[in-house]
């Protein structure tokens with residue numbers, strides 16, 4: 001029996017037809033080829049990746065692992081691991097959201113919450129951040145309603161780089177819905193800013209963590225969530241069984257064994273963040289904002305942010321531009337090694353947006 005594409009599309013949930021997908025960052029090699037820039041002249045500063053990459057011991061551990069057997073589907077109480085925190089966000093969405101439910105987020109923020117809500121047929125209520133990018137607690141109180149299942153907040157927030165405070169966290173937990181606290185960058189802020197220890201005390205707190213940023217494993221996909229035990233049990237029931245795969249699992253364990261070595265790179269990235277902050281502040285058309293993450297959001301004071309992204313791209317320097325109203329005059333620059341900063345600063349001197 002043959003079916004035309006159209007007839008398949010008639011079976012798709014109507015709210016997904018025509019949905020805009022998540023806007024991922026393009027691989028540097030592809031863009032370099034397009035603009036004819038050689039690979040050694042590239043600075044990839046658009047994805048907040050850790051360009052130090054994994055510890056050498058992690059690569060060795062993967063090389064030695066056996067891949068013919070499925071990964072271990074049993075994960076420990078409270079912790080659910082997956083292919084990146086993105087998979088955890090997806091699982092939380094699938095567990096909580098039915099058509100007509102909503103999530104609350106505080107923009108500008110990470111795009112995955114909105115994406116997952118859309119896939120689940122849920123609505124997004126945006127409670128915009130204030131001028132200093134802190135969250136609007138009164139706005140949150142007014143926004144939460146009986147169909148609100150979750151509030152998604154990263155700390156540090158991507159792309160603004162600021163942290164959630166303890167009183168803000170408590171106020172959000174008191175609102176009732178699940179608070180999904182995304183700590184993807186907390187290793188760059190200092191672990192004293194993590195609220196992971198509160199998961200055992202609060203029944204509506206989920207904390208997400210990832211190996212993508214501090215451990216340099218963005219391409220290998222390993223993240224996890226800490227959450228109340230019954231909810232962790234439920235996620236393990238609904239998730240496809242064999243994520244993370246064996247390579248991610250081996251890499252995660254080896255990263256924890258070589259944590260000190262990887263944290264040296266984190267320290268180097270922090271030193272580079274300070275240096276880059278000063279250098280960016282001296283670029284006449286840029287105003288960098290303070291950041292607790294491995295990235296710096298910059299306001300483009302004169303000229304056009306999108307054009308700046310385009311001009312730098314032609315020179316092999318990739319930074320992130322967000323086509324959304326609150327960020328239209330901003331770019332986000334990932335902090336990498338001194339080598340990438342030099343290429344960036346050299347390109348910034350040559351272009352004018």
Ligand SMILES: *Cc1c(COP(=O)(O)O)cnc(C)c1O
Nearest residue numbers: 084085086110158184210212223
């Ligand atoms: C990069 C990032 C993640 C990453 O997720 P993985 O899926 O673990 O790579 C999660 N949350 C935020 C806010 C991020 O910026």
